[in-house]
Amino acid sequence: MKGLVFTELLEMAEAAVGEEVVDEVLDGLELETGGAYSSVGSYPCSELFAIVGALSEKTGMSGEALQVAFGHWMFDRFVVGYPAFFESKRSALEMLDAIEGEVHVEVRKLYPDAELPRFETEWLGEDALQMDYRSPRPLMAFCRGLVEACVKHFEQPMDIEEHASEQVEGHGARFVIRRAA
Numbered sequence: 001m002k003g004l005v006f007t008e009l010l011e012m013a014e015a016a017v018g019e020e021v022v023d024e025v026l027d028g029l030e031l032e033t034g035g036a037y038s039s040v041g042s043y044p045c046s047e048l049f050a051i052v053g054a055l056s057e058k059t060g061m062s063g064e065a066l067q068v069a070f071g072h073w074m075f076d077r078f079v080v081g082y083p084a085f086f087e088s089k090r091s092a093l094e095m096l097d098a099i100e101g102e103v104h105v106e107v108r109k110l111y112p113d114a115e116l117p118r119f120e121t122e123w124l125g126e127d128a129l130q131m132d133y134r135s136p137r138p139l140m141a142f143c144r145g146l147v148e149a150c151v152k153h154f155e156q157p158m159d160i161e162e163h164a165s166e167q168v169e170g171h172g173a174r175f176v177i178r179r180a181a
């Protein structure tokens with residue numbers, strides 16, 4: 001997992017609970033990296049889950065709620081860092097439909113070692129998109145946060161359904177994003 005994900009998670013946590021508390025959390029974990037991440041490096045995903053687990057214990061927020069909040073945070077960072085992707089889209093549905101075939105394709109070019117999920121999308125008419133998430137990593141709630149933030153960004157009300165999906169290997173979820181009536 002790219003260091004960027006770690007540095008952003010720690011920045012979000014510092015903004016919420018302060019640097020001292022975050023340092024305490026990191027000190028309490030036995031991390032191979034010692035909790036020092038460079039945004040261009042790559043680190044084991046297990047460390048991300050360990051940090052989320054420890055932050056969850058410290059703050060009383062569930063791991064799932066933390067992942068959702070982190071999805072919102074990360075989306076806002078992406079909008080600032082890579083505005084061109086967003087400016088060319090007319091709606092959240094168009095944006096979400098372009099993640100697999102456009103956005104993450106560029107991410108792979110920039111970072112050949114990126115560990116990305118797979119998305120399969122299907123339009124259910126003009127006003128709804130079905131988006132199947134699949135990953136070796138259980139980041140469904142992070143994905144939900146990104147999807148929610150994307151809907152918020154385009155300022156058109158949408159309903160978001162999330163369904164668990166059984167996978168033979170790895171983790172999955174089906175999101176249906178529908179323009180609100």
Ligand code: HEM
Pocket residue numbers: 001002003004005075078079082085096099103104107113114115116117135136137139140142143146147150
């Ligand atoms: C709403 C739009 C987006 C969704 C739903 C989405 C979804 C995800 C998810 C769920 C992950 C976690 C990896 C996994 O689950 O296996 C991920 C990772 C990542 N995404 Fe996206 N993404 C979006 C937009 C973007 C944008 C705009 C960028 C940057 C231009 C981006 C760059 C990345 C990077 C760098 C990673 C980390 C890869 C790694 O750790 O190795 N994503 N994305």
